[in-house]
Amino acid sequence: MRLTAFTDYTLRTLMYVGLRSDRLVTIAEIAGAYGISNNHLMKVVQNLAQVGDVATLRGQRGGLRLARPPAQINLGAVVRRSEPDMALACCFCAEDCCTIQPACGLIAVLDEALKAFLAVLDRYSLADLLEHPMALAGLLGITVEAPDLVADQQA
Numbered sequence: 249m250r251l252t253a254f255t256d257y258t259l260r261t262l263m264y265v266g267l268r269s270d271r272l273v274t275i276a277e278i279a280g281a282y283g284i285s286n287n288h289l290m291k292v293v294q295n296l297a298q299v300g301d302v303a304t305l306r307g308q309r310g311g312l313r314l315a316r317p318p319a320q321i322n323l324g325a326v327v328r329r330s331e332p333d334m335a336l337a338c339c340f341c342a343e344d345c346c347t348i349q350p351a352c353g354l355i356a357v358l359d360e361a362l363k364a365f366l367a368v369l370d371r372y373s374l375a376d377l378l379e380h381p382m383a384l385a386g387l388l389g390i391t392v393e394a395p396d397l398v399a400d401q402q403a
Contacts, residue, residue, distance in 0.1 A: 272311030
């Protein structure tokens with residue numbers, strides 16, 4: 249299974265914003281840190297704001313921040329919302345797409361695999377992805393004092 253770029257950018261945006269709980273961040277800042285398009289991130293941020301994972305503030309001093317603590321942002325829920333189609337094969341979404349579909353055991357196996365994949369994601373939150381904030385911040389070019397990051401992750 250491969251996640252779409254939209255889901256990848258969604259998870260990376262949440263991680264970046266989670267690391268910068270000390271202030272608002274901009275889409276341009278996130279795009280620059282990851283080397284990805286502002287336009288793609290605008291769609292990601294709009295979606296994250298609609299579902300309540302981030303709060304946005306418009307204007308010259310605007311930006312975004314997490315709308316709730318990282319521990320309350322479940323990875324399984326994020327992936328389910330951001331993936332447009334979780335069908336692993338054509339038989340998940342269309343009848344008569346395969347000659348052996350009526351007797352095929354593959355559908356049940358792939359369905360079980362998908363459920364297992366999502367069940368693992370359901371066990372984790374954004375806080376789990378931010379367990380090593382100083383290492384992540386360093387890789388992203390963020391300079392933040394360690395006590396601020398640790399205190400924010402425990403909130």
